[in-house]
Amino acid sequence: MDVELRGITKRFGSVVANDGVNLTIRGGEVLGLLGENGAGKSTMMNILSGLYSPDEGEILIDGKPVVFQGPGDGIEAGIGMVHQHFMLVPVFTVAENVVLGVEPTGRLGYLDLKRARAQVDEINQLYGLHVPADTLIEDLPVGIQQRVEILKVLFRQADVLILDEPTAVLTPQEVEEFFGIVRSLKEAGKAIVFITHKLHEILEVSDRVSVMRQGRIVGEGDPKTLTEADLAEMMVGRPVSFTVDKTVAEPGRPMLEVSDLVVLRDNDEIAVDHLNMVVKSGEVVGIAGVQGNGQSALVEAITGLARAASGKIVFDGKDITHFSVRQRHSEGMAHIPEDRHKSGMVSSFTIAENMVLNSYYEKPYSKGMAIDWPTVHKTAAKYCVDFDVRTPSVFLPAGNLSGGNQQKMVVARELERQTKLVIASQPTRGLDVGSIEYIHSRLIEARDEGDGVLIVSSELDEIMGLSDRILVMFDGRIVAEFDNTGGKADRNAIGLAMAGATEGAAA
Ligand SMILES: Nc1ncnc2c1ncn2[C@@H]1O[C@H](COP(=O)(O)OP(=O)(O)OP(=O)(O)O)[C@@H](O)[C@H]1O
Ligand SMILES: [Mg+2]
Incomplete structure (x- = not known):
C-alpha cells in the first residue's frame, strides 16, 4: 500500500506546524523521519493517522483521495500509529489490551477471549514479537509494552505503521530486538514510518530519510550514502x-x-x-x-x-x-527528572507557571502573600529564548509544546537557577x-x-x-x-x- 501526503498544512493558532508538506510512504519500505524539536513530525503523523484533520491538503491511498474524521477512519484504511506515550490499560492482560475496542465476539455477543488469544499468538509468530498473551501489562518491561502497542496496530490489520520515537525509552539491547521486528514487518510488505532523534538509528534501519524543519520537508536522501554529520546539518541548518x-x-x-x-x-x-x-x-x-x-x-x-x-x-x-x-x-539542588510527565511538569499549566513550578514561593517571584506575575512572565520568556523552547507565547499550556520542547522547558527551569x-x-x-x-x-x-x-x-x-x-x-x-x-x-x-x-x- 502506498500513501501520499499532498500539500498538508496544519495551524495551531499562530503556529504553522505543517506548511505544505509533501511526502510519499511506500509498502515494503522504512521511511526515517527526522527533524528538530517542534519541526512538525508528530503533527504530520497525527494527521496521517486521522487524529487531526489538516487545514489544507489531502491524503491519497494508492492514488485515491481519502478523508479521515478520526483515528477510527485511519485504522479502517490500514494506517496505525504507535504514540510515544503508551496508551495501554495496566491492569488488563496483553490479549485484553490488544482487542480493546474491536473485541471478537462469540454467538450471543460475548467477548471471545479464546479467539483473541489465538489471533494474538498468530501475529506473535508472524513477526517474531514474543509477547506473552496472558500477562498483565503492568508486569511487563517497557520494551515489551511497546511491542504490545505494535501488536495492537497489527491486530487491526494496519499496512502502514507509524512509530513516533519508539526507541527513546528502550535499552540498547531492546533497540536491536526492535529493529529485528521492523525488518520482518518490512519483509511482510508493510510501510513503516520511523521517527527518531538518533541519527545512527536512521542510518541503520531506514531505506529512505526525510528531514523536517519548521513545518516543511527540507531534505530527503538515501541513508546508504549519507553520514550523521550530513543529517545533522540538514536538520538544524548548521554543522553540529x-x-x-x-x-x-x-x-x-x-x-x-x-x-x-x-x-x-x-x-x-x-x-x-x-x-x-x-x-x-x-x-x-x-x-x-x-x-x-x-x-x-x-x-x-x-x-x-x-x-x-x-x-x-x-x-x-x-x-x-x-x-x-x-x-x-x-x-x-536542581533536578532534571527522567520522566518529565510524572515529576517534571504539569501539562495543563502554562509554560510560565511550569517555569516557576518549584520556586514561585521564593524571591523574586513572591512578594508577601502574592505572586509577582510580571516577573514570572519576564523570566519565563527569557528562559524560553535561552533554551530555544519553541512557542509563540509563555501563556500557552505546556502540554501544547512538542515533546522535545517540553523537555527543554524542564531543563531550563532547573539550570537557570543559582544552584x-x-x-x-x-x-x-x-x-x-x-x-x-x-x-x-x-x-x-x-x-x-x-x-x-x-x-x-x-x-x-x-x-x-x-x-x-x-x-x-x-x-x-x-x-x-x-x-x-x-x-x-x-x-x-x-x-x-x-x-x-x-x-x-x-x-
Ligand atoms: N495540540 C496542539 N496545540 C497547539 N500547538 C500544538 C499542538 N500540537 C503541536 N503543536 C505545535 O506544533 C508544532 C509542531 O509540533 P510537533 O509536536 O509536531 O513537533 P515534533 O516535530 O514532533 O517535535 P519533537 O521532536 O519535539 O517531538 C510545535 O510548535 C507545537 O508547539
Ligand atoms: Mg514529536
Whole structure:
C-alpha cells in the first residue's frame, strides 16, 4: 500500500506546524523521519493517522483521495500509529489490551477471549514479537509494552505503521530486538514510518530519510550514502558538534556525599544496596548502567522523592537525609527528572507557571502573600529564548509544546537557577542534536561555576562525553569507577562492568 501526503498544512493558532508538506510512504519500505524539536513530525503523523484533520491538503491511498474524521477512519484504511506515550490499560492482560475496542465476539455477543488469544499468538509468530498473551501489562518491561502497542496496530490489520520515537525509552539491547521486528514487518510488505532523534538509528534501519524543519520537508536522501554529520546539518541548518567541549575539571569540596545508602522498592526489594559515592564541586560524575539496576531509586532518594531506608545523604556539609523535596531545592539542588510527565511538569499549566513550578514561593517571584506575575512572565520568556523552547507565547499550556520542547522547558527551569548541585536523569531524552549540544554545554557551564553535577543516562555516549569520572551501577551498588579525564576511560571495561563483571577497576 502506498500513501501520499499532498500539500498538508496544519495551524495551531499562530503556529504553522505543517506548511505544505509533501511526502510519499511506500509498502515494503522504512521511511526515517527526522527533524528538530517542534519541526512538525508528530503533527504530520497525527494527521496521517486521522487524529487531526489538516487545514489544507489531502491524503491519497494508492492514488485515491481519502478523508479521515478520526483515528477510527485511519485504522479502517490500514494506517496505525504507535504514540510515544503508551496508551495501554495496566491492569488488563496483553490479549485484553490488544482487542480493546474491536473485541471478537462469540454467538450471543460475548467477548471471545479464546479467539483473541489465538489471533494474538498468530501475529506473535508472524513477526517474531514474543509477547506473552496472558500477562498483565503492568508486569511487563517497557520494551515489551511497546511491542504490545505494535501488536495492537497489527491486530487491526494496519499496512502502514507509524512509530513516533519508539526507541527513546528502550535499552540498547531492546533497540536491536526492535529493529529485528521492523525488518520482518518490512519483509511482510508493510510501510513503516520511523521517527527518531538518533541519527545512527536512521542510518541503520531506514531505506529512505526525510528531514523536517519548521513545518516543511527540507531534505530527503538515501541513508546508504549519507553520514550523521550530513543529517545533522540538514536538520538544524548548521554543522553540529558531537563532542562535548570542556577543560580538565578542577574538583573542590564534596558537594554530595552518599554513605551506606539503602533504598527499597514498593515491594520491599532492595533497589539501592549500601551504596557509597561522592560528587565534588566542579566535577561531572556520570552513572553508567543498564536500566533497572537501581539508578532511578538512587536519584529519587537524593532528590527527596523516595525515602532512604538507612544510610546518610550529605549536601555541601549538611545532612539532608530527611529533608523534603522543597527543602533540598531551597538548599540549591536542581533536578532534571527522567520522566518529565510524572515529576517534571504539569501539562495543563502554562509554560510560565511550569517555569516557576518549584520556586514561585521564593524571591523574586513572591512578594508577601502574592505572586509577582510580571516577573514570572519576564523570566519565563527569557528562559524560553535561552533554551530555544519553541512557542509563540509563555501563556500557552505546556502540554501544547512538542515533546522535545517540553523537555527543554524542564531543563531550563532547573539550570537557570543559582544552584550548587545538579542531578540530571536522562537530560537529553527526546531532544534533537542541536538541543543536545546546547544542554551539554550548559551542564559543563554549571560545573565550571562550581556546581557538582551528577548525570544518569542510559546513553553511554552521553556519559562518556560529559563525565569527568564514571561510576558503574550494577544490582544496586557501584561496582566500578573510572577516571575519564580527557575522555580516556576504557569503553570496553565500562561495558563489562555494566554487564556485572566485577574485576577491572576497583569500586
Ligand atoms: N495540540 C496542539 N496545540 C497547539 N500547538 C500544538 C499542538 N500540537 C503541536 N503543536 C505545535 O506544533 C508544532 C509542531 O509540533 P510537533 O509536536 O509536531 O513537533 P515534533 O516535530 O514532533 O517535535 P519533537 O521532536 O519535539 O517531538 C510545535 O510548535 C507545537 O508547539
Ligand atoms: Mg514529536
